[in-house]
Amino acid sequence: xxxxxxxxxxxxxxxxxxxxxxxxxxxxxxxxxxxxxxxxxxxxxxxxxxxxxxxxxxxxxxxxxxxxxxxxxxxxxxxxxxxxxxxxxxxxxxxxxxxxxxxxxxxxxxxxxxxxxxxxxxxxxxxxxxxxxxxxxxxxxxxxxxxxxxxxxxxxxxxxxxxxxxxxxxxxxxxxxxxxxxxxxxxxxxxxxxxxxxxxxxxxx
Ligand code: SF4
Numbered sequence: 667x668x669x670x671x672x673x674x675x676x677x678x679x680x681x682x683x684x685x686x687x688x689x690x691x692x693x694x695x696x697x698x699x700x701x702x703x704x705x706x707x708x709x710x711x712x713x714x715x716x717x718x719x720x721x722x723x724x725x726x727x728x729x730x731x732x733x734x735x736x737x738x739x740x741x742x743x744x745x746x747x748x749x750x751x752x753x754x755x756x757x758x759x760x761x762x763x764x765x766x767x768x769x770x771x772x773x774x775x776x777x778x779x780x781x782x783x784x785x786x787x788x789x790x791x792x793x794x795x796x797x798x799x800x801x802x803x804x805x806x807x808x809x810x811x812x813x814x815x816x817x818x819x820x821x822x823x824x825x826x827x828x829x830x831x832x833x834x835x836x837x838x839x840x841x842x843x844x845x846x847x848x849x850x851x852x853x854x855x856x857x858x859x860x861x862x863x864x865x866x867x868x869x870x871x
Contacts, residue, residue, distance in 0.1 A: 683736065690735040690742075690749045699725045699744065728838065729814035739847040739859050740813040755847060755861035763862060766829065767796040771866065784834065784866030793834040795864055801827040805850035807857075817844040817864065832864055841867045 694700055701707055701723045722731040727743035734740055738752035757778035765773040770793070771784040782795040799821075808828060810819040816835040821828045832846055843865040852858050 686738070686752050687736055691731070693742075693748050694722075694724070694731045694735055697724075697748065700731060701725055727814065727843070728816070729844075733813055733815065737811070737813045739811070739849070739861065740845055753857070753859050755859040757861070761860050761862075762800040762827075764798040764800060765795075766798050767794065771795055773797065780862035782832070782862065782864045784864065787834075787836050787866055787868050789839060789868055789870050790836055793836050793866065793868075795830075795832045797830045797832070797862075798826060799828040799830055799848060799860075806855075808848075808850040810846065810848050812844060812846045814844050816842075817846065819846055834864060834866070834868075836868045839868050839870045841865075 695702075697703065704725070707725075723729065724731060724734060724743050727734070729743070734743070739755055741751045742748045761780065763773065763780055765771075765782070771782055773780065773782050773795075775781075782797065784793050784795070787793045802825070804823065805828075808821070810821050810828075810830050810832075812819050812832070816838055818833045818835075819830060820833075821830045823829075828848075830846075830848075834842065834844065843863055845861055845863055848860040848862075850858055
C-alpha cells in the first residue's frame with residue numbers, strides 16, 4: 667500500500683500543482699529536517715523513513731515530503747510550523763468522534779484537538795484504532811485520508827455513522843503523531859475538513 671501511495675505522489679508531482687505546493691516544497695527542500703539535507707542519518711531515523719520513496723522525508727514526522735506538501739489539510743510538522751494549512755480543518759466541538767476500540771488506546775481531547783493515543787505498542791503488533799464518526803445522515807463525498815503512508819485509514823457506514831479504522835505501521839520504531847482528516851460536502855456543497863491525530867510509541871522489544 668505504501669508503494670501505491672508513493673507512486674501516486676510521484677505521478678501527482680508531475681502534473682501542474684498549485685503555487686502553495688511549490689512554495690511548501692521549496693521550504694522543505696531547504697529545511698535541515700529534510701532527510702536529504704543530512705550528511706549522516708542516525709540508524710533509528712533510517713529505519714523510520716525507510717518506507718518512503720528516495721531520501722526526501724521529514725525527520726520530525728517521518729512522512730514523505732511529497733505526501734506532506736501536496737496535501738492541503740496538512741501543516742509543517744515542526745513545533746513552530748514553517749508552512750500552514752491551506753484548507754484549515756474544523757476543530758469544532760460538534761466534531762463527534764467516539765472510541766470503538768477502548769482496549770487498545772484512548773480517545774482524548776486536548777484543547778480543541780482530538781488525539782487517539784495508543785500509548786506504548788510492541789514492534790509489529792497490531793495498532794488499529796476503531797472510531798465512530800457520528801452522523802445518522804449519509805454525507806456526500808465522505809472520505810478519510812492521512813498524510814503519511816504509514817497510517818492507513820478505512821471506513822464503512824453503519825446506522826449510527828461512519829466506522830473508521832486507522833492502522834499504524836508498527837514496523838517503524840519510535841514516537842509517532844499522525845494527522846488524519848475527514849472530509850465531506852456540506853449541504854451548501856462546500857467541503858468540510860475535520861482533523862484528528864493518532865499518537866503513541868513503538869517499542870523495540
Ligand atoms: S515538514 Fe516542516 S519540518 Fe518537515 S521538512 Fe518540511 S519544513 Fe522541515
